Amino acid sequence: MISYIKGSLELKTIDYVVIDVGGIGYKIFMSANSIDRLGETGEVVKVYTYMRVREDDISLYGFCTSEELKLFEQLLGVSGVGAKSALSILSNISPSSFALAIISGDVATLKGLPGIGAKSAQRMILELKDKMKTQDAIETEFIPTKVVARNDKARDAIEALQVLGYARKDIDMAIGNLDTANLSVEEIIKQGLKYLGM
Numbered sequence: 548m549i550s551y552i553k554g555s556l557e558l559k560t561i562d563y564v565v566i567d568v569g570g571i572g573y574k575i576f577m578s579a580n581s582i583d584r585l586g587e588t589g590e591v592v593k594v595y596t597y598m599r600v601r602e603d604d605i606s607l608y609g610f611c612t613s614e615e616l617k618l619f620e621q622l623l624g625v626s627g628v629g630a631k632s633a634l635s636i637l638s639n640i641s642p643s644s645f646a647l648a649i650i651s652g653d654v655a656t657l658k659g660l661p662g663i664g665a666k667s668a669q670r671m672i673l674e675l676k677d678k679m680k681t682q683d684a685i686e687t688e689f690i691p692t693k694v695v696a697r698n699d700k701a702r703d704a705i706e707a708l709q710v711l712g713y714a715r716k717d718i719d720m721a722i723g724n725l726d727t728a729n730l731s732v733e734e735i736i737k738q739g740l741k742y743l744g745m
Contacts, residue, residue, distance in 0.1 A: 575609035578637035617712035646707035704735035
């Protein structure tokens with residue numbers, strides 16, 4: 548498995564880039580947002596990758612952040628969502644906004660994404676919330692030194708970060724020192740992601 552690729556950005560197109568590493572050009576499919584943020588051709592870039600191996604195809608998918616990669620992997624676990632659909636979703640919503648829509652059951656936001664109808668949105672919410680609850684149950688043996696979930700906003704942020712694939716103990720450490728009462732859920736998530744991305 549290839550965790551990331553670092554090399555010279557040789558080509559940018561609408562849906563993929565080519566990165567040269569030691570004379571080998573890797574074709575990496577990416578979301579439009581990630582391609583826009585990647586930089587200019589000729590620059591050295593680092594892209595987190597997901598390798599999909601199929602009977603008739605081996606493809607690389609790239610992401611500017613580990614959060615995008617985690618969300619992509621979560622989306623692939625939802626029935627009916629393939630790699631191209633997952634990239635399309637990432638092109639139109641940030642990982643933190645998507646996670647917030649999942650934990651708050653915001654069908655309207657998810658329906659606004661291309662290719663996602665009401666039934667698909669409800670299925671995503673159901674499947675991703677269920678995964679989150681399963682992960683939380685597995686991690687119940689961890690008792691944080693601080694009670695992080697002091698209010699509803701903190702609980703929503705914790706659930707959103709779990710949707711993105713982070714472990715509860717890491718989340719508790721990330722937002723344990725934040726003044727969650729004076730921050731919005733989105734701000735708590737963003738501050739947590741900064742800490743978790745270190």
